[in-house]
Amino acid sequence: MEIKKIISIWSILVFSILAIGNRFATAEEPSHVEAMAAATEKFKINIKGTFASNCSWCHGKFGMKAGKGPQLAGTELTLEQTIERISNGKSGMMPPYLKVLGKEKVEALANYIKMLPGQK
Ligand code: HEC
Numbered sequence: 053m054e055i056k057k058i059i060s061i062w063s064i065l066v067f068s069i070l071a072i073g074n075r076f077a078t079a080e081e082p083s084h085v086e087a088m089a090a091a092t093e094k095f096k097i098n099i100k101g102t103f104a105s106n107c108s109w110c111h112g113k114f115g116m117k118a119g120k121g122p123q124l125a126g127t128e129l130t131l132e133q134t135i136e137r138i139s140n141g142k143s144g145m146m147p148p149y150l151k152v153l154g155k156e157k158v159e160a161l162a163n164y165i166k167m168l169p170g171q172k
Contacts, residue, residue, distance in 0.1 A: 091163055103164075106152070127171075131163065134162040
């Protein structure tokens with residue numbers, strides 16, 4: 053009887069610690085989700101799909117993490133420079149996308165990147 057009580061108190065304790073810990077973890081980690089929703093709504097373009105099939109293999113977590121390319125969230129480039137970079141790429145580092153995606157998708161992606169958390 054006593055042992056059962058102790059076990060149930062312990063499991064409640066452990067469960068609460070896990071639940072609280074989890075809440076902090078998700079609150080601290082900035083996410084692309086809001087920017088994705090806002091940019092998709094504004095440009096009526098499938099930004100998630102476009103990013104996933106063209107950019108994700110070098111820019112991780114929809115721009116939130118570095119991969120072969122840098123993290124895009126918090127970029128120091130202006131909107132115009134971001135559009136320019138996606139359009140023309142960078143020789144030997146990143147392919148140009150203007151011809152592949154067209155102006156509208158490139159602009160939507162650039163706006164999405166500038167909406168990501170960490171922007172000054
Ligand atoms: C083959 C890998 C690769 C792919 C695919 C790729 N990039 Fe890049 N990207 C890079 C690299 C590498 C850099 C850094 C170049 C440099 O040093 O200036 C970069 C830089 C950038 C920058 C400038 C970031 C900054 O702050 O200087 C932007 C914006 C960007 N990429 C957006 C995109 C978008 C949007 C896509 C998809 C349409 C994409 N990239 C696809 C490799 C890639």
